[in-house]
Amino acid sequence: MPSQSSLFFYDINTVLEDTRNEVTLGLQRPQKMISPKFFYDEMGSELFMEITRQPEYYLTRTEISLLREYADEMADLMGENCLLIEYGSGSSEKIRILLESLRPRAYAPLDISKEYLGAAAGALASEFPWLEVHATCLDFTEDFELPFTMDARRVAFFPGSSIGNFGRIEARAFLGRAQRLVGDEGGMLVGVDLKKDIAVLNAAYNDSNGITEKFNLHVLTHLNEKFDADFDLKNFAHSAVFEPEKGCVAMYLTSLQEQKVQIADTSISFKAGEKIHTENSHKYTKEEFLYMALDAGFTQYHFWTDNNNRFGIFYLT
Numbered sequence: 001m002p003s004q005s006s007l008f009f010y011d012i013n014t015v016l017e018d019t020r021n022e023v024t025l026g027l028q029r030p031q032k033m034i035s036p037k038f039f040y041d042e043m044g045s046e047l048f049m050e051i052t053r054q055p056e057y058y059l060t061r062t063e064i065s066l067l068r069e070y071a072d073e074m075a076d077l078m079g080e081n082c083l084l085i086e087y088g089s090g091s092s093e094k095i096r097i098l099l100e101s102l103r104p105r106a107y108a109p110l111d112i113s114k115e116y117l118g119a120a121a122g123a124l125a126s127e128f129p130w131l132e133v134h135a136t137c138l139d140f141t142e143d144f145e146l147p148f149t150m151d152a153r154r155v156a157f158f159p160g161s162s163i164g165n166f167g168r169i170e171a172r173a174f175l176g177r178a179q180r181l182v183g184d185e186g187g188m189l190v191g192v193d194l195k196k197d198i199a200v201l202n203a204a205y206n207d208s209n210g211i212t213e214k215f216n217l218h219v220l221t222h223l224n225e226k227f228d229a230d231f232d233l234k235n236f237a238h239s240a241v242f243e244p245e246k247g248c249v250a251m252y253l254t255s256l257q258e259q260k261v262q263i264a265d266t267s268i269s270f271k272a273g274e275k276i277h278t279e280n281s282h283k284y285t286k287e288e289f290l291y292m293a294l295d296a297g298f299t300q301y302h303f304w305t306d307n308n309n310r311f312g313i314f315y316l317t
Contacts, residue, residue: 006125006129006130006131006132006133007121007122007125007133007135008132008133008134008135008148009118009121009135009136009137010134010135010136010137010138010147010148011114011136011137012136012137012138012144012147019226019227020227020263020264022035023035023038023223023227023263024263024264024266024268027261027263027268027276028268031275031277032268032270032274032275032276032277033276033277033278034219034223034276034277034278035141036165036219036278036279037112037139037141038219038222038223038226039215039218039219039222039278039279040111040112040113040116041113041115041116041222041225041226042113042115042116043218043221043222044113044215044218044219044222045090045091045111045113045116046116047211047214047215047218048090048215049090049091049093050211050215051207051211051212051215054207054208054209054211054212055207055208056203056204056206056207056208057204057207058200058204058310058311059160059161059191059193059204059310059311060160062306062310062311063094063159063160063161063191063311063313064093064094064097065306066304066305066306066311066313067094067097067098067159067313068097069304070304070313071097071098071101072101073304074098074101074102074189074304074313074315075098075101075102075103077187077302077315077317078098078102078155078187078189078315079153079155080102080103080104081103081104081105081152081153082102082104082105082152082153082154082155082186083104083105083106083108083150083152083153083154083155084102084104084106084107084108084155084157085108085110085146085154085155085156085157085181085182086107086108086109086110086156086157086158086159087110087140087156087157087158087162087178088110088111088112088140088158088160088162089109089110089111089117089120089121089135090111090116090120090160091116091120092109092120092121092123092124094157094159094160095107095109095124095157095159096124096127098157099128099131104131104155105132105150105152106131106132106133106134106150106152107124107131107132107133107134108133108134108135108136108146108148109121109124109133109135109136110136110138110140111135111137111140112137112138112139112140113137114137117135117137118135118137121133121135134146134148134150141166141174143177146181153183153185153186154181154182154183154186155182155186155187155188155189156178156181156182156186156187156188156189156190157188157189157190158178158188158189158190158191159189159190159191159313160191161191161192161193161281161311162191163175163190163191163192163282164192164193164248164280164281164282164283164284165279165280165281165282166280166282167280167282168247168282168292171282171292172292172295172296173296175188175292175293175296175297175298175316176296176297178296179296179297179298179316180297186317187315187316187317188298188314188315188316188317189313189314189315189316190313190314190316191311191312191313192284192289192311192312192313192314193281193283193284193310193311193312194283194284194285194286194305194309194310194311194312195247195283195284195285196283196308196309196310198242198244200310201242201249201283202240202241202242202249204249205240205249205251205281206240212238212240212251213238216238216240216251216253216278216279217233217236217238217253219253219278220233220236220253221233223263227263227264228263228264229261229262229263229264230261230262231261232259234256235255235256235257235259236253236254236255236256236276237253237254237256238251238252238253238254239251239252239253239254239275240252242283246280246282247282247283247284248280248281248282248283249280249281249283250277250279250280251277251278251279251280251281252275252276252277252278253275253276253278254273254274254275254276255270255271255272255273255274255275255276256272257272258270258271258272286303286305286312289312289314290314293314293316298316298317299317300316300317301314301315301316301317302314302315303315
C-alpha cells in the first residue's frame, strides 16, 4: 500500500467461505442472481470508469456538472472540519471537486476493491498533502463500524446513483444505517438518477462500444478467479432493459446453451435462455426519494438538479 504519512489503510476482510456461499446460494435461487458488489475487483472498477466516459452514459457527466456548479453551496451546508465518509469511492474522482471548498478534517473512502482503493487513496493523499485519508476496504452494503475513532462531525457522500443498485426496501434500510453512522448532527450528500424517457435509460446501459457488456460479463471472470469457478464467458450474453413495473433498469447475463458451471465443490446447472440477474438500477422521482429518506430518519434536505431534470443530488440532514 502507498506509504504517505497522511494515508491510513484498513482491510476489514470478509471470510472467503461466507462470500462463496453467498454466490452459490444466489445461483441456486429460482431467479439466479449475483450481487453487483462482485463486479468490483480492480479490472471491474476500471471497466466501470470506462462506462462513465461513454456518450450514452449521461449520469456521471451530469452529476459532475452539478458538483462543479454548486460545490461552494454544498460545502457550506456540509461544513468545514468534518469527517467525510465516501461509500463506494472508486477512483475518488468526484470528491476532488469538493475538497478544496469543503476542507474536511479527514476523508474516509470505503470500497470493496482492495487494490483499486489503495491506489486511488494513495493518489489522493499525494494530491492533497494537507488531507488525512483513512481508506477502508469493506462491504459497505452490510452493517459496519469505522475502524478508527475521530471526534468530528460526520458527513457521508454516496455519488453516482449507486443508491439505485439497492431494491427500494434495501435502499431505505441502507439510508437508515447511513443516518445512524453520521448521527443527528451529521449529513449525507447522495446522487440519485431521476425517472426519464425509457429510450434514454436503455441506451445508457447498452452503450454502442459494448463497455457495459464487458463490465457485466467480467463478473464471471471475477468469480472464476476468486472462487475457482469455471464460467465460460462465450456461453453468456449481456442484456439490460428498463422494467417499468419495478422502476429500474435490470441487468442480466443469459445462458446461451444448457450447461453446468462448477464453483469450488458446487455444480450449478443452467438451461438455455436462463438468466442471471446481476444488477438493478432504480430510478426515482424527487418525491419518491424524499419519502424514503424521511422514512429512514432524515428530516431536512436540499436538492439540486440539471436543466433537463435527469439527475439529482440531495443533501440530507
